[in-house]
Amino acid sequence: MASPFPRSFAQAVDRLLIAADEALRTLSGVATAGREAPGREEGEPGTEEQRRLSAGLMRVNHAGEICAQALYSGQALVARDPQVRQALEAAGAEERDHLAWCGQRLGELRSRPSYLTPIWYAGSFAMGVTSGLTGDRWSLGFLSETEAQVEQHLEGHLDRLPPTDRRSRAILEQMRDDENRHGQTGRALGAAELPQPVKVAMRVFSKVMTRTAYWV
Numbered sequence: 001m002a003s004p005f006p007r008s009f010a011q012a013v014d015r016l017l018i019a020a021d022e023a024l025r026t027l028s029g030v031a032t033a034g035r036e037a038p039g040r041e042e043g044e045p046g047t048e049e050q051r052r053l054s055a056g057l058m059r060v061n062h063a064g065e066i067c068a069q070a071l072y073s074g075q076a077l078v079a080r081d082p083q084v085r086q087a088l089e090a091a092g093a094e095e096r097d098h099l100a101w102c103g104q105r106l107g108e109l110r111s112r113p114s115y116l117t118p119i120w121y122a123g124s125f126a127m128g129v130t131s132g133l134t135g136d137r138w139s140l141g142f143l144s145e146t147e148a149q150v151e152q153h154l155e156g157h158l159d160r161l162p163p164t165d166r167r168s169r170a171i172l173e174q175m176r177d178d179e180n181r182h183g184q185t186g187r188a189l190g191a192a193e194l195p196q197p198v199k200v201a202m203r204v205f206s207k208v209m210t211r212t213a214y215w216v
């Protein structure tokens, strides 16, 4: 079985530098999208109350994408199989689009990201490394379960968004489709089914994050 640790010291330093660079780019807010945000020409919330609701939901989604960046970065850092690492990096690039779109949309809604962004990043990075160290199949299982839970969560937000805010809706729909594909990729690469208590713990963490990031 392949070792989780890189063959040479130089390779280890290289991977750590990539992870550090990603953390800095994500936390400083300079991450840029490779794809243009969906829904450029579409509608806005109708009232001040609706604008605040849209902003709260998009702040939660921005925090979720911070977590996604950190998870994928942590998992890629310790992935054993080069094919798995490549898939994590490709999905991570799409998560970077999501993050940039949510950040841009928050600005358009005259709002701001969560103040707790570094905490969401640090916690998720630690979870990514931990799940990565348990082996690629479990790591992919963690990824697939995360993506399935995020997809469900996005469906909930699509129900709650003000009907006239078609611009935010277009972004969330594209994200939901991408997350679905990320989950499929994970399963195609041999994801293990996670034990139920782990799935429940993941739901609890995401509930704490989504409830908090709406306000703070």
Ligand SMILES: [Fe+2]
Binding pocket: 065, 068, 094, 095, 098, 175, 179
């Ligand atoms: Fe995402």
Ligand SMILES: [Fe+2]
Binding pocket: 068, 091, 095, 147, 178, 179, 182
């Ligand atoms: Fe995803």
